[in-house]
Amino acid sequence: MDRTQTLHIDRLRNLTYGLVCFGLIVVLALEGWQLYQSYRQAFFQARQAATNLTRATEAHVRDAIRQADTLLVGVVERSEWEGLERLNSSRMQTFLKRQVGVLPQLHGLFIYDRNGRWLVTDSGQIPANANNADREYFMYHREHDDPGVHIGRVITSRSTGELVIPVSRRINAADGSFAGVALATLKVAYFNDFYAQFRVSKEDAFTLTYYDGTILVRRPFVPDVIGTSIAQGQIFKDLLPLQDAGTALIESSIDGKERMYSFQRFGDFPLVAISGISAEAIRLPWWRQLIVAVVVLILIGLSTAAFARVLLQQISRSELADRELRNAHKALRKFSLEDALTGLANRRRLDDVLPQELGRVRRTRAPLGVIMLDIDYFKLYNDRYGHVAGDAAIQAVAGVLASYARRAEDLPARYGGEEMMLLLPGANEANSLEIAQGVRQAVFDLAREHQGSPLGIVTVSLGVAVAYPHQAENNDVAALIKQADTALYQAKSQGRNQACAYQAPDVTGARRST
Numbered sequence: 001m002d003r004t005q006t007l008h009i010d011r012l013r014n015l016t017y018g019l020v021c022f023g024l025i026v027v028l029a030l031e032g033w034q035l036y037q038s039y040r041q042a043f044f045q046a047r048q049a050a051t052n053l054t055r056a057t058e059a060h061v062r063d064a065i066r067q068a069d070t071l072l073v074g075v076v077e078r079s080e081w082e083g084l085e086r087l088n089s090s091r092m093q094t095f096l097k098r099q100v101g102v103l104p105q106l107h108g109l110f111i112y113d114r115n116g117r118w119l120v121t122d123s124g125q126i127p128a129n130a131n132n133a134d135r136e137y138f139m140y141h142r143e144h145d146d147p148g149v150h151i152g153r154v155i156t157s158r159s160t161g162e163l164v165i166p167v168s169r170r171i172n173a174a175d176g177s178f179a180g181v182a183l184a185t186l187k188v189a190y191f192n193d194f195y196a197q198f199r200v201s202k203e204d205a206f207t208l209t210y211y212d213g214t215i216l217v218r219r220p221f222v223p224d225v226i227g228t229s230i231a232q233g234q235i236f237k238d239l240l241p242l243q244d245a246g247t248a249l250i251e252s253s254i255d256g257k258e259r260m261y262s263f264q265r266f267g268d269f270p271l272v273a274i275s276g277i278s279a280e281a282i283r284l285p286w287w288r289q290l291i292v293a294v295v296v297l298i299l300i301g302l303s304t305a306a307f308a309r310v311l312l313q314q315i316s317r318s319e320l321a322d323r324e325l326r327n328a329h330k331a332l333r334k335f336s337l338e339d340a341l342t343g344l345a346n347r348r349r350l351d352d353v354l355p356q357e358l359g360r361v362r363r364t365r366a367p368l369g370v371i372m373l374d375i376d377y378f379k380l381y382n383d384r385y386g387h388v389a390g391d392a393a394i395q396a397v398a399g400v401l402a403s404y405a406r407r408a409e410d411l412p413a414r415y416g417g418e419e420m421m422l423l424l425p426g427a428n429e430a431n432s433l434e435i436a437q438g439v440r441q442a443v444f445d446l447a448r449e450h451q452g453s454p455l456g457i458v459t460v461s462l463g464v465a466v467a468y469p470h471q472a473e474n475n476d477v478a479a480l481i482k483q484a485d486t487a488l489y490q491a492k493s494q495g496r497n498q499a500c501a502y503q504a505p506d507v508t509g510a511r512r513s514t
């Protein structure tokens with residue numbers, strides 16, 4: 001493979017690999033962009049889902065508390081109207097029992113007097129010496145004449161041992177003094193069961209807290225965290241002071257897991273609802289997508305590289321075949337126009353070129369010199385030294401003749417046998433004769449032994465003819481060759497080892513030789 005071909009194939013290879021790389025980079029960029037978008041989309045959707053869950057939770061909790069509070073408002077109204085001392089306990093108990101049966105979130109309904117003693121319960125059972133004066137909500141109402149609803153921290157029910165959220169209102173005496181407390185307890189389990197209905201991953205979290213961060217309800221349910229505070233978590237420390245609702249990707253202060261959290265402060269209750277969707281669960285489908293994309297990209301890359309390789313091999317092969325074919329054509333053409341023994345132009349080439357050169361004589365008005373050469377006594381040479389040595393002698397003479405073809409348009413040729421020609425476009429008779437003489441002398445100087453020759457060395461005889469534009473008779477291939485041949489014959493007949501120029505017989509009848 002030559003240098004140009006190697007360069008061409010190298011360029012083609014670089015171009016192909018460049019295109020393959022460019023294509024892969026484009027695919028990679030598009031895939032990367034798509035993955036980036038789907039990553040963002042996943043978190044955007046998680047943000048929305050968390051917000052929706054928080055809103056649903058908030059609405060559900062608010063409704064549950066409102067229903068309980070509406071009951072309390074009625075109980076307080078009746079208690080204050082009748083007066084706790086005169087309260088018809090059995091009628092009230094029936095009323096409370098009916099309400100608890102209707103509202104699934106209710107754990108129980110209770111009325112306490114100003115000393116914390118149990119007056120009425122929905123179950124009708126009052127433990128001996130039961131007193132709730134030590135409860136936070138009781139103390140709150142005793143100390144605050146605020147008639148609004150109070151939601152307390154989670155406590156363990158004294159009647160059933162269940163975790164409950166106390167929702168209470170103060171009952172006033174006719175003079176406005178503290179008369180007791182009406183209490184509704186909401187089951188923590190009710191909210192846990194509600195959260196459990198959400199179709200979410202087990203790593204997702206829902207939390208209902210008091211406004212100060214104390215946990216009332218949490219899913220996943222861990223009994224130990226109920227009643228603890230997440231006030232030091234990022235939501236309470238950094239976000240809630242600035243906004244009532246929002247979302248953030250943060251680590252849980254309870255289990256350290258990263259989640260997309262949505263939080264919302266209740267407008268009418270001192271509560272905060274928080275939903276957190278596991279970041280791991282958000283990223284999982286994205287990771288799967290990434291792995292599939294990477295595998296697909298690797299496969300595309302490998303198959304494209306393999307395809308490019310095969311393509312290049314094919315191109316290289318066809319380039320090579322093409323080049324070999326062209327070289328073969330060149331060689332064939334060379335062989336068809338070149339004499340195999342001497343490397344000079346062959347007879348076929350001479351037959352092509354001579355008419356062209358004569359045409360050029362007519363067009364350019366410049367002469368064409370022709371030298372016809374013949375080795376002297378060559379038959380004897382062959383007979384004495386053998387045919388192979390004869391071939392070598394022909395080659396040696398051809399070398400000399402070729403060395404006298406000094407201009408690009410000069411053409412040395414083998415005319416046939418041991419006869420050779422030298423075409424000298426632009427050369428007149430004097431130039432041609434001079435060159436012929438130079439050839440003769442150079443062959444003589446070779447001093448190649450030839451015992452069959454009187455001079456004892458190989459010599460040549462040369463005939464010179466010139467085609468001039470004004471000599472129409474010369475401007476014919478056969479006539480020109482005949483003239484050169486005649487001049488050669490002249491040289492032979494005058495003793496060989498000489499060069500003669502053709503002289504037209506009708507002018508002087510004499511021939512010139514040197």
Ligand SMILES: Nc1nc2c(ncn2[C@@H]2O[C@H](COP(=O)(O)OP(=O)(O)OP(=O)(O)O)[C@@H](O)[C@H]2O)c(=O)[nH]1
Pocket residue numbers: 341374375376377378379380382386387388389390391394416417418492496
């Ligand atoms: N070795 C060899 N001999 C060749 C080749 N072509 C022609 N010859 C021989 O060249 C000889 C030419 O001889 P002739 O043309 O008869 O004349 P000559 O012996 O050269 O004598 P003059 O030309 O009169 O000096 C013949 O014996 C051919 O066989 C060739 O390619 N190789």
